[in-house]
Amino acid sequence: MPTITGERSSAGVTPAPPVARRKPRRTPLAARLRRDWPLLAMTLPAAGLLVVFHYIPTLWNAIAFQDYNPYAGAAGSEWVGLGTFQRMLGDPGFWDATVNTLALTGFQLVFFFPIPIALALLLNSVLSRRIRKIMQSIVYLPHFFSWVLVVSFFEQMLGGAGLLAQEMRELGLEPLNIMNNPEGFPLLVTAQAVWMDAGWGMIVFLAALSAINPSLYEAAASDGAGRWRRLWHVTLPGLRPVIVLLLILKLGSALSVGFEQFLLQRDAVGAGAAEVLDTYVYFQGIIVGDLSYGAAAGIFKGVVGLVLILVANRVAHTLGEQGVYSKE
Amino acid sequence: MKRPLTEAAVDRRGFLSLLGVGALATTSGGLLAACGSGGGAGDQGTATQTDKLLQLMPRYQPVELIPPDLPGVGGAPHGYLSYPKNLVQAITETPGTSGKEIAAMAPHWGTVPPALGSNSYYDTVNTRLGVPVKFSLQDGVTYFEKLNTILGAKDVPEVLCIPSWNVAGLAHFSDAVSALFADLTPHLQGDAALNYPMLANLPTKSWLECVWGGKIMAVPYPSDGYPWAFFYRKDIFTELGVAPPTTAQELYDLGKAVTDAKAKRWAFGSIIWEVERLFGSPGSQEGWRKNADGTVVNKIETPEYAAAVEFMTKLFADGLVHPEMMSNTGDAKQLFNSGEMLMTTDGLGGWEGSLATQTAIDPKFDMQPVYPYSHDGTTTPIMRGGGRVVFYNFIRKDLGDDRVKEILRVLNWCGAPYGSQEAELILFGEEGKHFTRGADGTPVKNDLGNTEVAGPYANISGAPPVITPAKYFGQVQSRVDWNNAVTPLQEKDPWEGIRLEIPSKVAALKQPTEDKINDILRGRTALSELETIKKEWLQKGGEEGREFYAKALSDNGR
Numbered sequence: 001m002p003t004i005t006g007e008r009s010s011a012g013v014t015p016a017p018p019v020a021r022r023k024p025r026r027t028p029l030a031a032r033l034r035r036d037w038p039l040l041a042m043t044l045p046a047a048g049l050l051v052v053f054h055y056i057p058t059l060w061n062a063i064a065f066q067d068y069n070p071y072a073g074a075a076g077s078e079w080v081g082l083g084t085f086q087r088m089l090g091d092p093g094f095w096d097a098t099v100n101t102l103a104l105t106g107f108q109l110v111f112f113f114p115i116p117i118a119l120a121l122l123l124n125s126v127l128s129r130r131i132r133k134i135m136q137s138i139v140y141l142p143h144f145f146s147w148v149l150v151v152s153f154f155e156q157m158l159g160g161a162g163l164l165a166q167e168m169r170e171l172g173l174e175p176l177n178i179m180n181n182p183e184g185f186p187l188l189v190t191a192q193a194v195w196m197d198a199g200w201g202m203i204v205f206l207a208a209l210s211a212i213n214p215s216l217y218e219a220a221a222s223d224g225a226g227r228w229r230r231l232w233h234v235t236l237p238g239l240r241p242v243i244v245l246l247l248i249l250k251l252g253s254a255l256s257v258g259f260e261q262f263l264l265q266r267d268a269v270g271a272g273a274a275e276v277l278d279t280y281v282y283f284q285g286i287i288v289g290d291l292s293y294g295a296a297a298g299i300f301k302g303v304v305g306l307v308l309i310l311v312a313n314r315v316a317h318t319l320g321e322q323g324v325y326s327k328e
Numbered sequence: 329m330k331r332p333l334t335e336a337a338v339d340r341r342g343f344l345s346l347l348g349v350g351a352l353a354t355t356s357g358g359l360l361a362a363c364g365s366g367g368g369a370g371d372q373g374t375a376t377q378t379d380k381l382l383q384l385m386p387r388y389q390p391v392e393l394i395p396p397d398l399p400g401v402g403g404a405p406h407g408y409l410s411y412p413k414n415l416v417q418a419i420t421e422t423p424g425t426s427g428k429e430i431a432a433m434a435p436h437w438g439t440v441p442p443a444l445g446s447n448s449y450y451d452t453v454n455t456r457l458g459v460p461v462k463f464s465l466q467d468g469v470t471y472f473e474k475l476n477t478i479l480g481a482k483d484v485p486e487v488l489c490i491p492s493w494n495v496a497g498l499a500h501f502s503d504a505v506s507a508l509f510a511d512l513t514p515h516l517q518g519d520a521a522l523n524y525p526m527l528a529n530l531p532t533k534s535w536l537e538c539v540w541g542g543k544i545m546a547v548p549y550p551s552d553g554y555p556w557a558f559f560y561r562k563d564i565f566t567e568l569g570v571a572p573p574t575t576a577q578e579l580y581d582l583g584k585a586v587t588d589a590k591a592k593r594w595a596f597g598s599i600i601w602e603v604e605r606l607f608g609s610p611g612s613q614e615g616w617r618k619n620a621d622g623t624v625v626n627k628i629e630t631p632e633y634a635a636a637v638e639f640m641t642k643l644f645a646d647g648l649v650h651p652e653m654m655s656n657t658g659d660a661k662q663l664f665n666s667g668e669m670l671m672t673t674d675g676l677g678g679w680e681g682s683l684a685t686q687t688a689i690d691p692k693f694d695m696q697p698v699y700p701y702s703h704d705g706t707t708t709p710i711m712r713g714g715g716r717v718v719f720y721n722f723i724r725k726d727l728g729d730d731r732v733k734e735i736l737r738v739l740n741w742c743g744a745p746y747g748s749q750e751a752e753l754i755l756f757g758e759e760g761k762h763f764t765r766g767a768d769g770t771p772v773k774n775d776l777g778n779t780e781v782a783g784p785y786a787n788i789s790g791a792p793p794v795i796t797p798a799k800y801f802g803q804v805q806s807r808v809d810w811n812n813a814v815t816p817l818q819e820k821d822p823w824e825g826i827r828l829e830i831p832s833k834v835a836a837l838k839q840p841t842e843d844k845i846n847d848i849l850r851g852r853t854a855l856s857e858l859e860t861i862k863k864e865w866l867q868k869g870g871e872e873g874r875e876f877y878a879k880a881l882s883d884n885g886r
Contacts, residue, residue: 070480071503160651271843283839289499
């Protein structure tokens with residue numbers, strides 16, 4: 001950016017007032033438009049989408065502060081201020097769901113998040129392109145299954161009338177209670193998530209791996225670095241920006257741990273283990289037709305997510321990472 | 329759709345698939361067919377005073393084209409053992425006059441037939457109607473979401489068919505009805521209904537449920553009012569040498585005797601409703617009862633319910649319920665058909681569906697409903713009653729009188745009962761083109777018929793239900809006998825015909841309470857917790873619920 005360097009050097013010579021500093025940037029609007037119009041035209045559709053599908057709908061969050069009735073419209077509905085939020089925050093069921101959600105997110109962060117990375121590293125070390133392709137297809141295929149299918153599959157395999165249980169009965173053993181066990185539920189849902197999505201999550205890491213300069217490996221190898229040292233000093237540092245980025249984004253959605261997966265298995269393990277924020281909102285907001293309640297919960301989730309992203313990003317910056325966006 | 333079917337969420341898929349066969353003679357049990365929820369402004373809930381509105385009702389004038397072989401007793405549907413030989417033309421005049429296409433939207437289960445323009449069945453019926461009806465058929469499974477969208481957007485077709493079980497979940501439905509749909513009272517009240525004789529043939533109980541805000545707002549597709557039955561596999565029972573139970577203890581012993589996990593056979597599937605029923609736990613309005621002394625109680629406060637819960641915990645703990653049904657991930661119908669479980673709750677339409685499909689796969693397959701019995705075998709058993717409407721058909725507002733009349737004439741035509749030429753055309757299409765006759769005169773659809781003939785004309789206006797070989801094959805007698813045995817035992821709903829909009833505080837209480845009960849049933853918490861749940865329920869809105877239901881009764885002088 002030559003203009004800026006020029007500007008700085010001139011500022012260094014004479015401490016000009018701020019107005020003077022900004023001056024060189026101010027190419028007339030018309031000129032800038034003439035210069036940048038192709039770029040602006042290119043962003044227009046995306047900006048339009050954002051406005052129509054994000055910004056305008058965001059305004060409807062206002063119904064969280066109303067006793068909203070869709071047939072009376074937002075204008076005809078009564079304003080209740082923070083009433084809905086008070087009702088929500090005063091409900092122990094809401095906090096149980098929040099705690100469950102956070103616990104599950106935490107659990108998945110530890111036991112799910114590293115798996116795609118490990119899988120990517122593993123697959124990357126397979127030399128045969130053919131085998132690599134086949135493996136890759138197999139592990140990411142389940143991503144395209146619906147939760148109903150995945151849960152039924154687990155039920156067929158591990159459920160009380162499933163393959164494992166029948167085999168154990170054949171052998172005269174007492175079958176394990178896997179699908180109906182509230183204590184083991186975090187493990188079960190994480191296992192399901194891993195089975196379904198680890199392969200999919202791996203793709204972005206594979207892309208990052210292929211971006212690492214091979215000459216770094218050669219240089220490290222010729223310096224006598226073994227397999228583990230190369231992993232530690234070349235591969236992982238190469239992946240670090242992507243890992244941090246995904247981690248931050250994951251934290252941003254900490255309060256959305258999933259919906260169908262929990263709805264489907266709710267009765268099997270009880271609401272105590274399986275109620276997460278999204279199912280809570282579904283039962284207390286959508287099912288009983290209380291749209292304001294749903295909107296309030298949405299705002300709560302959004303605000304908490306935003307705070308988490310900002311904090312995580314801050315931490316990333318402090319540690320010298322780029323994070324989601326950089327300050328410079 | 330979601331949780332009106334809650335505890336038999338197991339039944340959710342089964343229920344939908346039974347509808348898929350076009351067998352619509354059922355609504356889900358305990359479902360508040362007559363209730364919106366969510367409430368209006370202030371969420372205080374409302375109850376219309378329908379008793380005063382009896383005078384609003386269309387004059388009831390039954391149309392009986394063919395005398396039944398097996399008359400239904402006490403309001404139960406009639407049975408016919410064979411297809412009528414001489415069909416009657418029920419309506420002589422052509423209903424359509426304007427020639428202007430009528431836009432209608434209805435739910436559909438299964439493969440959607442070819443659309444208007446490439447469907448000769450539609451063309452044939454439309455020719456008889458004198459006005460084309462253009463159906464937008466939407467997937468019945470996700471119909472609820474679709475309704476939510478079009479109602480919220482206030483973008484409704486001229487005729488909108490809404491399944492009664494969808495109504496309970498539609499927020500502010502009363503407001504939607506008055507904002508979007510035409511008041512049919514002037515056309516149908518009292519003797520005015522006689523202009524539409526097939527609509528005057530529909531039971532008053534069904535019409536009562538079509539009242540919103542003191543006006544007739546919809547035309548009902550009537551239900552026979554049997555929400556569900558507890559079914560058993562008679563073929564396997566015979567093989568094992570066991571008989572259906574007549575007391576709770578027998579039910580338990582039976583479960584013990586037939587369950588064999590190693591052989592992959594469990595006694596019970598979805599059984600919670602049945603156990604509540606046989607112990608006499610209240611079932612009106614999802615669990616309310618008016619005691620003899622006039623007080624209103626919820627099932628959770630009654631000793632009957634406590635006994636039912638205790639009994640069920642035993643069934644679960646002893647592994648008599650199919651493991652997949654415990655997780656509610658099981659497909660009840662498939663497990664029942666395959667013989668992995670021997671007894672389960674299903675809609676009566678589920679029986680029809682099985683007769684249509686399963687008997688072809690497994691000729692020995694014999695599914696029979698258990699006859700009413702009570703826990704001790706001496707108390708008079710109760711049976712659940714259900715809503716009297718399967719589908720509501722609404723007509724859009726502001727169409728003008730002439731158009732509304734034309735649409736009503738079309739609905740009238742489509743409502744022609746069993747034994748009429750019209751009903752045959754609607755159900756089977758045109759003879760020679762869509763169906764041929766079997767030896768006994770019963771229409772059998774050919775390939776074109778199977779592709780093109782679908783339910784929508786029948787759905788937008790239904791005739792009173794009848795039991796016929798078309799749906800029941802050789803089981804007409806069994807079904808009529810069961811109906812006649814059950815009808816006098818059906819629990820009387822004190823709130824019958826009163827449109828209740830449950831206060832949202834009370835409505836929101838339902839799920840958390842059910843969750844906690846579920847924890848007990850599945851042995852995750854102790855049985856003694858029931859007392860705590862009850863206290864919490866009373867505290868968090870149960871008392872308000874009681875006041876609401878009691879007030880609804882006193883407002884209506886009951």
